[in-house]
Amino acid sequence: MKFVKALASATIxxxxxxxxxxxxxxxxxxxQIGSESGWRAAETTLTKQQAEQxxxxxxxxxxxxxxxxxxxxxxxxxxQGVNAILLAPVVATGWDEVLQEAKDAEIPVILxxxxxxxxxxxxxxxxxxxxxxxxxxxxxWLVDTVAGKPCNVVELQGTTGSSPAIDRKKGFEAALAGxxxxxxxxxxxxxxxxxxxxxxxxxxxxxxxxxxxxxxxxAHNDDMAxxxxxxxxxxxxxxxxxxxxxxxDAVPDIFQAMxxxxxxxxxxxxxxxxxxxxxxxxxxxxxxKEPEKWIQTESKLYTQADDPMKVYEEKKGLGY
Amino acid sequence: MTSTVRTYLTRLLPQLIALxxxxxxxxxxxxxFLNLKIQNDRxxxxxxxxxxxxxxxVLLAIGMTVVIxxxxxxxxxxxxxxxxxxxxxxxxxxxxxxxxxxLVTLAIGILCGIWNGILVAVLDIQPIIAxxxxxxxxxxxxxxxxxxxxxxxxxxxxxFIGSGSFAGxxxxxxxxxxxxxxxxxxxxxxxxxxxxxxxxxNREASTLSGVFTPVLLxxxxxxSGLCAAIAGVIAxxxxxxxxxxxxxxxxxxxxxxAVVVGGTSLLGGRFSIAASVLGAIxxxxxxxxxxxxxxxxxxxxxxxxAIIVFILVLQSPRFRAAFTFxxxxxxxxxxxxxxxx
Numbered sequence: 001m002k003f004v005k006a007l008a009s010a011t012i013x014x015x016x017x018x019x020x021x022x023x024x025x026x027x028x029x030x031x032q033i034g035s036e037s038g039w040r041a042a043e044t045t046l047t048k049q050q051a052e053q054x055x056x057x058x059x060x061x062x063x064x065x066x067x068x069x070x071x072x073x074x075x076x077x078x079x080q081g082v083n084a085i086l087l088a089p090v091v092a093t094g095w096d097e098v099l100q101e102a103k104d105a106e107i108p109v110i111l112x113x114x115x116x117x118x119x120x121x122x123x124x125x126x127x128x129x130x131x132x133x134x135x136x137x138x139x140x141w142l143v144d145t146v147a148g149k150p151c152n153v154v155e156l157q158g159t160t161g162s163s164p165a166i167d168r169k170k171g172f173e174a175a176l177a178g179x180x181x182x183x184x185x186x187x188x189x190x191x192x193x194x195x196x197x198x199x200x201x202x203x204x205x206x207x208x209x210x211x212x213x214x215x216x217x218x219a220h221n222d223d224m225a226x227x228x229x230x231x232x233x234x235x236x237x238x239x240x241x242x243x244x245x246x247x248x249d250a251v252p253d254i255f256q257a258m259x260x261x262x263x264x265x266x267x268x269x270x271x272x273x274x275x276x277x278x279x280x281x282x283x284x285x286x287x288x289k290e291p292e293k294w295i296q297t298e299s300k301l302y303t304q305a306d307d308p309m310k311v312y313e314e315k316k317g318l319g320y
Numbered sequence: 321m322t323s324t325v326r327t328y329l330t331r332l333l334p335q336l337i338a339l340x341x342x343x344x345x346x347x348x349x350x351x352x353f354l355n356l357k358i359q360n361d362r363x364x365x366x367x368x369x370x371x372x373x374x375x376x377x378v379l380l381a382i383g384m385t386v387v388i389x390x391x392x393x394x395x396x397x398x399x400x401x402x403x404x405x406x407x408x409x410x411x412x413x414x415x416x417x418x419x420x421x422x423l424v425t426l427a428i429g430i431l432c433g434i435w436n437g438i439l440v441a442v443l444d445i446q447p448i449i450a451x452x453x454x455x456x457x458x459x460x461x462x463x464x465x466x467x468x469x470x471x472x473x474x475x476x477x478x479x480f481i482g483s484g485s486f487a488g489x490x491x492x493x494x495x496x497x498x499x500x501x502x503x504x505x506x507x508x509x510x511x512x513x514x515x516x517x518x519x520x521x522n523r524e525a526s527t528l529s530g531v532f533t534p535v536l537l538x539x540x541x542x543x544s545g546l547c548a549a550i551a552g553v554i555a556x557x558x559x560x561x562x563x564x565x566x567x568x569x570x571x572x573x574x575x576x577x578a579v580v581v582g583g584t585s586l587l588g589g590r591f592s593i594a595a596s597v598l599g600a601i602x603x604x605x606x607x608x609x610x611x612x613x614x615x616x617x618x619x620x621x622x623x624x625x626a627i628i629v630f631i632l633v634l635q636s637p638r639f640r641a642a643f644t645f646x647x648x649x650x651x652x653x654x655x656x657x658x659x660x661x
Contacts, residue, residue, distance in 0.1 A: 037565060161618075198559060199369075230559065
């Protein structure tokens with residue numbers, strides 16, 4: 001049946017231009033990296049949901065972390081004659097050839113969540129978040145919350161050398177620049193994991209006078225914050241009160257912590273990259289208007305005032 | 321008796337010297353390092369952190385020592401940790417009792433060991449390849465169990481294993497102490513240890529002299545699987561959740577390193593469980609020391625590598641020869657590090 005449908009859409013494709021295809025009979029191929037993290041799983045779930053809502057026939061291919069699988073998937077999408085391809089690239093390089101093949105077949109490619117090192121004319125647009133901006137939003141929240149009071153900040157960095165770790169640090173430091181009351185006293189990597197987040201926080205607490213010297217914790221992702229919250233509790237302090245906790249990603253578990261008053265704020269890295277992608281695709285196919293080369297997703301700030309339990313219930317089913 | 325103690329101490333001397341140097345060095349950089357106080361009914365301080373955070377690697381190292389003594393290696397322990405963490409979290413969240421959860425989890429660990437053991441002992445596949453299978457596949461199995469997400473739980477009994485305390489010590493420390501003593505007694509107070517060493521030195525000769533090698537080999541991998549299962553439960557209980565992607569990741573390498581730092585040869589034969597435990601504690605002391613020192617994270621691995629190289633040099637036969645050469649003329653008095661150089 002699917003094969004017949006693919007054949008049919010291929011015939012339609014051959015018969016008419018992109019302009020005349022409506023959303024109802026769109027066939028879109030999605031080459032996903034894999035399911036290495038909860039966030040990735042949520043992105044897959046949301047992409048499928050978004051496609052269903054718009055009546056788009058989504059062809060999903062899981063690459064299991066391998067670029068060769070992604071290239072194979074894209075070639076098969078081209079052979080099937082899909083209307084568009086979504087690609088979450090596992091690495092940045094090595095895409096020129098296959099993207100050119102898609103371009104030759106006049107199939108627009110939209111990059112999700114990550115970008116590639118390829119000439120910009122080879123893809124329609126890239127939908128990603130701005131990592132520096134995320135760090136900045138977290139930093140601004142902290143600056144506003146402490147409101148001029150002196151505050152020693154400890155930072156749990158992501159995996160050393162990874163782009164989220166570098167950029168989220170940069171954005172946060174930019175927000176703190178010129179605010180003499182805020183000082184980053186310790187900064188160490190927690191490898192984006194709960195275990196390391198907890199271990200490193202334990203050492204921060206020991207090193208800074210049992211934690212009395214620390215006024216806020218900034219973690220590059222929520223998982224490290226969740227681990228650190230446990231360390232703070234075990235040290236006999238109250239996370240969220242004695243030590244403010246701000247992190248990035250907005251995974252469901254941090255909303256539970258916020259509801260319990262143990263975390264203060266998180267900046268969302270939205271797993272809904274497909275929604276904006278489908279929107280620009282629809283406009284492009286209708287009017288033929290080329291979108292901007294980069295579409296930035298919103299980095300929304302959630303605090304304890306945003307009914308965390310409700311957000312938790314919404315997010316819990318997404319596969320995080 | 322005193323001579324046994326002396327041989328024992330001589331065996332552990334390089335590790336003890338290394339650990340002392342590291343602890344002295346850290347307490348010079350960070351003065352509060354040796355402080356201990358009672359908080360929440362248990363000892364609290366950086367030294368306790370080292371024993372506590374080192375628990376998974378200590379446990380893995382205990383099993384790894386016996387496997388390495390048989391001239392084998394077990395690369396799958398990290399993945400087995402992830403599987404067992406995932407199993408315990410999914411059982412406890414689906415309403416099973418703590419006893420059932422632990423029993424099934426440990427049984428799964430043993431099963432993983434049997435699998436490795438059969439590949440090595442019966443099918444005669446090289447240990448590094450045989451255990452690589454489970455190392456790669458195991459994490460996938462763990463991810464299947466947790467469906468890719470971090471499976472969180474709130475059962476106080478299971479959480480107690482990770483962050484509770486007994487007799488003033490954190491539970492993980494109590495567990496590895498008891499388990500380590502038990503394993504050491506079993507292998508050293510019976511002929512088992514000697515048989516393991518015999519198999520490691522020459523498998524064929526041992527078989528010909530009547531040692532039932534396959535069973536002994538399988539038992540070694542089963543012990544390793546059991547250790548990994550306990551470590552997996554501790555790691556999951558510690559963060560109140562099973563993280564299939566990261567639990568035990570690369571810990572097989574730390575465990576092998578602990579055994580090597582402990583002075584057991586990767587070529588099999590003589591082994592010491594106490595030395596491997598010390599090796600694991602040395603590695604954790606370095607990790608904790610780096611965290612306390614406040615260096616930028618870019619330096620973590622470089623510092624760790626430099627210290628490990630130093631310790632390995634300390635144990636090398638050539639260095640030891642020089643060491644004895646220097647110390648013999650001054651038979652009395654313990655030679656210090658500077659004299660040895």
